[in-house]
Amino acid sequence: MISTSRTTSRVGANFFASALLFSMATAHAAESAGLTAGQLVDIPFEQLVTLEVSSASRYSQKIGEAPSAAVVVDAEEIRTFGYRTLADVLRSMPGLYISNDNSWSYIGVRGFSRPGDYNTRVLLLVDGYRVNDNIFNQAYIGNEFLVDIDMIARVEFIPGPGASAYGDNAFFGVINVITKSASAMPGSTVTAEAGSHNSYKGGYRYGNRFDNGAELVLGITHYASEGRDVFSPEFGAVAHDLDDERYSKLFAKFTYQDWTVEGGYMKRPKSNPSAPYESVFGDERMETVDTHAFVNASYSTALSDELNFSGSLYYGTYDYDGDYPYVGTLNVDRSRGRRAGVEVRLLSTAFAGHKLLGGFEYQKDLRQMQRNYDVTPPFEYFKTDSTPHKYGIFVQDEYAIRDDILLNAGLRYDHYSQFGGTVNPRVALIYHPSPGNGLKLIYGSAYRAPNAYEMFYGDEDTDGYRGNPDLHPERMHTYEAVLERSFGASWHGTLSVFHYDVENLISQITDETDTLVFINGEDMHTTGIELSAEKRWQSGARIKSNVSYQEARDKTDDRWLVNSPRLLGKLALAVPLARAWQAGMELQYTGERRTTAGEVSGYALANLTLNRKNLLKGLDFSLSAYNLFDKEYEDPADSGAFVQDSLKQDGRTLRIKLDYRF
């Protein structure tokens, strides 16, 4: 898919149109709303697309459905269901589940989310920029996500291996976040939120399209929460004021003609009440700080009617600072990642029946510093740094064999300075007999390269930890069949059956010298079925439901994987109420999961959001209750980091949100 940004107004737009627009701009909305189609067609199209619609329907329509397999949640749904984080958005999607260890949120796909893995097998993109950092390769999806939720136009999740197009980390899926354009949020908006556990959030965002066609989007957000007081049975005490969280986020995007330059900054200090890594329970100094920053400049242009070019240049930084209090000393864990890269893509429709896409990517890691030391007495356990580089080249073709049969094939080669090359193909055959009905058969392969954390965290002399520079990429082969059916006119259903086969998985083990080290070894497979259905009513009401069942097992001992629910079910209902109020209701079920030592039981969460646009002129109001019935539930814990076998999650929380536009 190519998302083409909206163009700017061209010099030479005729005088009449400009005059008309100007008069409209100065007139009241009520007057300009009287313009007829006959008058509007005299306005150049590029200016027409900037006009605001006074909507005839109460409920805004769902925005663009991306490539067929993708699941999309847009800004409207984010508002309707009161999603606070990217993790909330992902939790609503078919087959996905989220777990949390009080420091970060983790996504589970196809029954796979091992505690202790830092979200390395999902690629996270913001407007095409790779968010996964260059040390842990982590996809940051909780409050630690780079961009504020209110700046997001839509989130697409493309399940399955995306390595043939995206390379590293596009293993189980790709999360594609697209930020709002200036025309989607014109003027200024101030946001204020208050929630349970003394949580407050304030923000300001601004969008403007200038007369020369340039667009500017800005956003700034600050959040602070005291968090919960958690009773820990393992320590027999309550952790007071140890769930503290704060973040600040800045985002800016400037678009002019074919160019877009955007940048962001995010810093989040977070305490952890669960005393990770055997640090002293109840010590307030326990804190992890994540800091991200990036700049991405991209250019997209149509070289001809049949050839589209796009390219981008980026620079990204990630800093991690962990303070772990121990008896007698404070231990500091520190990482500094710096990277820069370039991407080029060409899309051609010059050959009849073919849509050809080719691209090249290069990334240089300027810094991958990792260090661990004690403050008193000063002692450095290890310090490493490396500056590898990698490149990838790929080609993809969509070939219409017949009017109703489409072949989609892709191939990508990646080369790493540290361990050589890898080739990944993907083939999909799509049969589309009639509108609304289709069958897709997909074969894919993917890889994930070992990251700097796995290769270099700890050297020969480090007590307890040792990096493994000899790791190889892990690999996966997937087979999937998707059947789409429409029932009547307004029901639409999808049935998918899948089998994923993973080899040489990189896993952390304790070796004979009692040292934690990552090795290639484990093989696992997961087989499952997913069923989803949705319907819309004329009134604007909408229902989305899906259920998935999967069996994920280790191949060696045929054991059920840790943190892998067999059953997942979701139901979401959006209903317009009287007086322009709207309700968004959700029910999410996650089946029982194995932990390292036992099991945690399944749970169902209910969330409810009531919202009203323009409660007063320009003021939007919403009230949300999460985990409405205060269900107690736990997520399996990483046995390498926690003495607890599972970690208790949030009970009922409330949030009130006000947005004021001016």
Added chain:
Amino acid sequence: MTSSGLSKTIMIFLGCLMAVKVYAMPPVAVSEYELKAAYLYNFALFTTWPPEKMAADGSAVVFCVIAQDAQVASISGLQSKKLRDRSILVRPIVSPEDGRGCHVLFIGASGAEVLPKLLEVVRDAGTLTVTDIADFARKETVISMAIENGRLAFDVNLLNARRARLTLSSKLLKLARSAN
């Protein structure tokens, strides 16, 4: 960054933004149906039909519409306009069979029931199909429109365009929110 330092930074930042705000253009709102009709005109303007579908003799461009009355009325307003020296004929349709012979076919919410059948009739007939229905149906047309944060956005399905043997200008693709 300390908390007070941060607050200060935020305040200064906000202050600067407020200053910029003064130059912002006030938003202009137009009726949804009128704007959609104007879009429809522009879609046609930037589309080239196969020669056998669009005779060179300057005959009319036929816009077929299946939608609620108010929307049909808006689109009918285009009949007073010319499209590249051709006149525009707006024809409301009821049954799928009426879909033949249309250059542009707009399917609004009231057409949801007959949509699958209708699309099958016009699928390879050189017809520019456009919808504003919000569900999966939008994947089946050449162009779909949707309101996104108060603006009217549209998406282009190149595969469906190719199947209909239509050539869409790059300008149209550039203005689209997505073209895939």
